[in-house]
Amino acid sequence: xxxxxxxxxxxxxxxxxxxxxxxxxxxxxxxxxxxxxxxxxxxxxxxxxxxxxxxxxxxxxxxxxxxxxxxxxxxxxxxxxxxxxxxxxxxxxxxxxxxxxxxxxxxxxxxxxxxxxxxxxxxxxxxxxxxxxxxxxxxxxxxxxxxxxxxxxxxxxxxxxxxxxxxxxxxxxxxxxxxxxxxxxxxxxxxxxxxxxxxxxxxxxxxxxxxxxxxxxxxxxxxxxxxxxxxxxxxxxxxxxxxxxxxxxxxxxxxxxxxxxxxxxxxxxxxxxxxxxxxxxxxxxxxxxxxxxxxxxxxxxxxxxxxxxxxxxxxxxxxxxxxxxxxxxxxxxxxxxxxxxxxxxxxx
Numbered sequence: 001x002x003x004x005x006x007x008x009x010x011x012x013x014x015x016x017x018x019x020x021x022x023x024x025x026x027x028x029x030x031x032x033x034x035x036x037x038x039x040x041x042x043x044x045x046x047x048x049x050x051x052x053x054x055x056x057x058x059x060x061x062x063x064x065x066x067x068x069x070x071x072x073x074x075x076x077x078x079x080x081x082x083x084x085x086x087x088x089x090x091x092x093x094x095x096x097x098x099x100x101x102x103x104x105x106x107x108x109x110x111x112x113x114x115x116x117x118x119x120x121x122x123x124x125x126x127x128x129x130x131x132x133x134x135x136x137x138x139x140x141x142x143x144x145x146x147x148x149x150x151x152x153x154x155x156x157x158x159x160x161x162x163x164x165x166x167x168x169x170x171x172x173x174x175x176x177x178x179x180x181x182x183x184x185x186x187x188x189x190x191x192x193x194x195x196x197x198x199x200x201x202x203x204x205x206x207x208x209x210x211x212x213x214x215x216x217x218x219x220x221x222x223x224x225x226x227x228x229x230x231x232x233x234x235x236x237x238x239x240x241x242x243x244x245x246x247x248x249x250x251x252x253x254x255x256x257x258x259x260x261x262x263x264x265x266x267x268x269x270x271x272x273x274x275x276x277x278x279x280x281x282x283x284x285x286x287x288x289x290x291x292x293x294x295x296x297x298x299x300x301x302x303x304x305x306x307x308x309x310x311x312x313x314x315x316x317x318x319x320x321x322x323x324x325x326x327x328x329x330x331x332x333x334x335x336x337x338x339x340x341x342x343x344x345x346x347x348x
Contacts, residue, residue: 057129058143061114062107069205069333070101076336077213080224082344084217093161096154097169097216101209104151105173109180109204112144116184123249148177158216168215176208194243194258195236202235206336223348231282231339234332237274240267241325244317259317268317272309276302279335286342294342301335304328 074097078084084094114121114130115137122131129135155173162169182188183200191197207228214220243250243257244264250257258267279302286295308328312320 052134054135054139057134058139061111061129061135061140061143062103062147063110064103066110067102067106070106070209071098072333072336073206073209074098074101074213074216076340077210077215078217079213079337079340080210080343080348081214081216081218082347084344090217093158093216094213097158097212100151100154100158100169100173101212104147104154105176105180108144108147108151108177109184111140111147112180113184115140115144116186116189120246120249120253120255123252124246151177162216164215168220169212172208172212172215176204179204179208192255194240194256194261198236198239198243198258199232201239202237203229203232205238206232206235210340221348224343227282227285227343227348230278231336234275234278234282237271237278238325238329238332240271240274241313241317241321243267244321247318264317268314271317272306272313275332276306276309279305279332282335282339286339289342289346289348291342291346294338294345297338298335301331301338304331 074094078094084090114128118128118130121128126132130137130140152170152173155170156167158169159167179200183190183197183204190200207225210228211220211225214224240258243259244267247257247259247264249255250260258270261267262270279298283295283298283302286292286298305328308324312327313324317324
């Protein structure tokens with residue numbers, strides 16, 4: 001008769017599971033840390049403090065994530081001119097205009113805005129370079145001046161290349177820089193008023209770089225100026241989205257942002273209506289100049305924006321502002337390009 005076999009011990013699954021969970025938690029924490037550092041470098045909400053590289057800190061002040069609409073605006077302006085051709089020279093000149101509109105003058109604007117917003121950032125975004133003490137005030141001032149004069153120098157050089165008898169691009173650069181200053185700095189500080197400040201911001205993101213790109217390759221005219229100022233009303237709506245993250249600090253410091261003036265829910269509706277109505281107005285203009293296909297394409301691009309407004313933004317603008325922007329804005333900027341190509345094709 002055979003002896004009974006001794007049962008083998010059970011594997012220590014709980015210990016292994018615990019170890020796996022620990023590894024998973026560490027990986028997750030590491031991923032979160034990398035994500036926070038990326039957000040810090042790009043100048044996005046949800047970053048962290050603690051960066052020691054002065055050049056990364058300077059880049060953070062310039063908020064690279066905000067350069068993209070300005071660079072895209074130059075593309076739209078070149079397209080609406082109807083004169084852009086794909087040559088190496090034109091590509092390099094367009095890239096120089098993008099450098100002017102994006103890294104230099106937008107970087108100047110964002111750095112100056114952080115300088116004048118250091119008190120409110122201490123409440124809303126204490127990880128920003130100035131309130132966190134990562135960079136000194138004299139270093140910030142020097143950065144503002146370097147970016148400004150580098151931008152004005154490139155603007156003048158672009159006017160020389162284009163053969164302008166009147167330095168249109170330099171004038172736009174000076175005007176845009178002045179607008180940036182009165183947007184951020186007292187005593188005017190346009191951003192204290194939700195309507196004026198956000199329209200100034202919307203025009204800076206849509207109209208100004210569009211004018212620069214158009215003037216570089218064509219003749220800037222009243223129709224393009226008026227149409228892009230109208231389009232900038234949609235930009236006002238986009239700018240309002242950024243006000244929701246700082247509503248508490250705005251309220252404490254007496255800034256009349258739309259969420260402070262009207263409340264979260266009403267301000268969210270104002271925001272989306274501005275975006276949708278003024279894009280629809282542009283589509284109607286395209287029909288009026290017989291660019292029917294482009295008008296239909298623009299309407300098609302408005303539909304997903306409305307969908308994401310309902311899915312994310314209107315349900316919880318405080319929680320979903322970034323998610324909404326990431327989902328909807330690609331369709332808005334594609335609509336800008338569709339419009340620009342239609343204007344160039346129509347010879348407006």
